[in-house]
Amino acid sequence: MNRRLGGLIKKEFLQIVRDPSSIAIAFLMPLVLLLLFGYGVSLDSEHIPIGVVMEKQNADASNFASIFHDSRYFSTRYYRSTRSATDAMISGKINAIVVLKQDFSRRIGHDAPVQLILNGVDENTARIVSGYVDGAFQKWLERDAAMRGLPLETPVRIEQRIRFNSELRSRNFLVPGLVAVIMTLIGALLTALVMAREWERGTMEALLVTPVSMGEVILGKLIPYFLLGMGGLALSVAMALWLFEVPLRGSIWVLFAASSLFLVTALGMGLFISSIAKSQFVAGQIAIIGTFLPAFILSGFIFDINSMPKIVQFITHIIAARYYVAILQTLFLAGNEWSVILPNAGALVLLSVLFFGLTWKNTRKRLE
Amino acid sequence: MGKRIFALMVKEFLALLKDKKGRLVLIVPPLIQLLVFGYAATFDLKHVPFAVYSEDKGSVSRDLVAAFSGASSFSLQAELANEKSISSLIDKRQVLMVLRIGPNFSSSLLQGRPSPIQIIVDGRNSNTAMLVVNYSGTILKKFNEAWASSHGGSIPVRIEARAWFNPNLESRWFFIPGIVGLLTLLVTMLVTALSVAREREQGTFDQLLVTPMSPVEILIGKALPGFLIGMLEATVITLAAVFWFHVPLLGSILTLYVGIFLFLLSAVGVGLMISSIAVTQQQGLLGAFFFMVPAIILSGFATPIRNMPTIVQDITLINPMRYFLIMLRGVFLQGTPFPLLLPELWPLAAIGIVCLAIAGWLFRNRMY
Structure with missing residues (x-):
């Protein structure tokens, strides 16, 4: 049995080395994705352009406007009228407008209204701007109270403490999450494609009439792609730690153990897809829609699962990447927190049993 | 000439639609993606589980806790009895935030001294953490204003925030116009990227080149099917956006279609260029796939282009998706008039013409 398995594995490796597209998916794609996400994508907003309109220019108004000028979160532009500022906002030059009315300096001290007009099209940025404006405003209130020798008029004040990621660097959660996407790509998409290729070319039937058993065929596929996937993982972790300087607070051994478990689950998904789709084109499509996109959108990698509609939340329970992303974010940023790792690892075990079972059932049926 | 182009076009449509799977791939996946993306892709926080650790027994702290638990997006999970459980609840991901109120909160507030409260937030997903901080700030601002006005204080300046174009700051309004662009790109690329490659693989492209058809005619015949299918796809998804997801379409339909037309020109151009290589x-x-992933990530689809490093921002200037998304969101939500969209429209036309010219040149000059 060992010699037969060895032969199959050798054949698979030769195919991997000879076909540039496998190498591209296994190593080039992780590289491109990590570079894009590590350098290209950021949710950390600084220097957000905002417009300030002072309907009447005087010391009070300039003093108030200076809070935006001094904040590193904003880059301020001044406009003469609300109208010209509005045009700038519609064409995307600024994200918000602060309007100080004619009577600002007369009413200051008694509820003087300041208008903050946000461009709601990009609602995430709008919320962030609104939060930063509040922060800058708070500082002005303190300064103003100190200048007039008055006690500060904010009764309750928030002190925030962010655990695990105190500077709120978005890279620190995007890069670990991306590892799940990359492993899905290698485990599920690549495996689905290569198994479908065997069916498409008719070499699978040929294999099955040899003394090789179905179990050996599946193992002969799993072992090479498992190794390829672990190679992709090592590359991703190395880039995360040394290029992007993401902290790894948990143990690297737990990381590799959890990743092997997820990779096995992903390979199971790939095998299952190829057992229902015979052609490469259809298998590729199903793998992209059934595994790659959900790993992006439904895994909690970018979007908060708790905020999704109930039915979508329900669907996320069968998305393996969901459990892996939870493990990754905890291992990288929080540490070996077993109460998070163990239940999620358990779910991965269940899912892999499910997918291998389904594959087994489907392949046997086909042979009858 | 018209008759020859028409014949080639008919043949292209037959090649695409002849089998059931080919037809399914064009229709079913985009609809699934629209539904899943449309419901799952949101930065709104609708459910923030939080806990309270209050050492204060006064009524003011109860009012403050009520202000938080009464907010629609916050839900109170537990009232903690000791300090130790704060970090363990957060580490286990049972709550996103803990609100901590010190022992003298009520008494010092009643004596007119400002009192701090502390929020401890899970920073594993930094975007969610920032939103939790912002939401808390908003709740507290209202609480402070109510407190100040009921205790005779006055606020020197009050900020009135309003969001234009998306008054309730719904994430869905931001993402769904983006999805119109995303799916239009996906389908158009799938159709065109295979059209020349399929003929090259089967060897029929050489035959096409020796017919009386000129390269320009071949180009038009190859481009039109992708163009028409992309147009149909964009129309279906726009209809779904407006009538299913109720995203407002404020701008003129004519402007929208001019934008779609120019975007399709560039998408078909890129697709044919890839296909002829x-x-x-x-x-x-x-x-x-390698074109689409960066094109989507660097388009401003989920994260603002403004946050990217300057060099990456320069790269996005050749990305047709960038211009298309600005245009789509402008027409949908802002009702941006045609002249203000010219800066987005001419680059689309330029990219389209350049890519189509290269594709046409490659037809003749890349032979196997």
Whole structure:
């Protein structure tokens, strides 16, 4: 049995080395994705352009406007009228407008209204701007109270403490999450494609009439792609730690153990897809829609699962990447927190049993 | 000439739609993606589980806790009895935030001294953490204003925030116009990236080149099917956005279609260019995948282009998706008039013409 398995594995490796597209998916794609996400994508907003309109220019108004000028979160532009500022906002030059009315300096001290007009099209940025404006405003209130020798008029004040990621660097959660996407790509998409290729070319039937058993065929596929996937993982972790300087607070051994478990689950998904789709084109499509996109959108990698509609939340329970992303974010940023790792690892075990079972059932049926 | 182009076009449509799977791939996946993306892709926080650790027994702290638990997006999970459980609840991901109120909160507030409260937030997902901080700030601001006005204080300046174009700051309004662009790109690329590669693989492209058809005619015949299918796809998804997801379409339909037309010109151009470089269908598909992933990530679809490093921002200038998304969101939500969209429209036209010209040149000059 060992010699037969060895032969199959050798054949698979030769195919991997000879076909540039496998190498591209296994190593080039992780590289491109990590570079894009590590350098290209950021949710950390600084220097957000905002417009300030002072309907009447005087010391009070300039003093108030200076809070935006001094904040590193904003880059301020001044406009003469609300109208010209509005045009700038519609064409995307600024994200918000602060309007100080004619009577600002007369009413200051008694509820003087300041208008903050946000461009709601990009609602995430709008919320962030609104939060930063509040922060800058708070500082002005303190300064103003100190200048007039008055006690500060904010009764309750928030002190925030962010655990695990105190500077709120978005890279620190995007890069670990991306590892799940990359492993899905290698485990599920690549495996689905290569198994479908065997069916498409008719070499699978040929294999099955040899003394090789179905179990050996599946193992002969799993072992090479498992190794390829672990190679992709090592590359991703190395880039995360040394290029992007993401902290790894948990143990690297737990990381590799959890990743092997997820990779096995992903390979199971790939095998299952190829057992229902015979052609490469259809298998590729199903793998992209059934595994790659959900790993992006439904895994909690970018979007908060708790905020999704109930039915979508329900669907996320069968998305393996969901459990892996939870493990990754905890291992990288929080540490070996077993109460998070163990239940999620358990779910991965269940899912892999499910997918291998389904594959087994489907392949046997086909042979009858 | 018209008759020859028409014949080639009919043949292209037959090649695409002849089998059931080919037809399904064009229709079912985009609809699934629209539904899943549309419901799952949101930065709104609708459910923030939080806990309270209050050492204060006064009524003011109860009012403050009520202000938080009464907010629609916050839900109170537990009232903690000791300090130790704060970090363990957060580490286990049972709550996103803990609100901590010190022992003298009520008494010092009643004596007119400002009192701090502390919020401890899970920073594993930094975007969610920032939103939790912002939401808390908003709740507290209202609480402070109510407190100040009921205790005779006055606030020197009050900020009135309003969001234009998306008054309730619904994430869905931001993402769904983006999805119109995303799916239009996806389908158009799938159709065109395979069209020349398929003929190259089967060897029929050489035959096409020796017919009386000129390269320009071949180009038009190859481009039109992708163009028409992309147009249909964009129309269906726009209809779904407006009538299913109720995203407002404020701008003129004519402006919208001019934008779609120019975007399709560039998408078809890129697709045909990839297709005429590829030798096999698999290479065509992979090429399309390698183009689409960066095109989507660097388009401002989920994260603002403004946050990217300057050099990456310069790269986005050649990305047709960038212009298309600005245009789509402008027409949908802002009702941006045509003249203000010219800066987005001419680059689309330029990219389209350049890519189509290169594709046409490659037809003749890349021979196997």
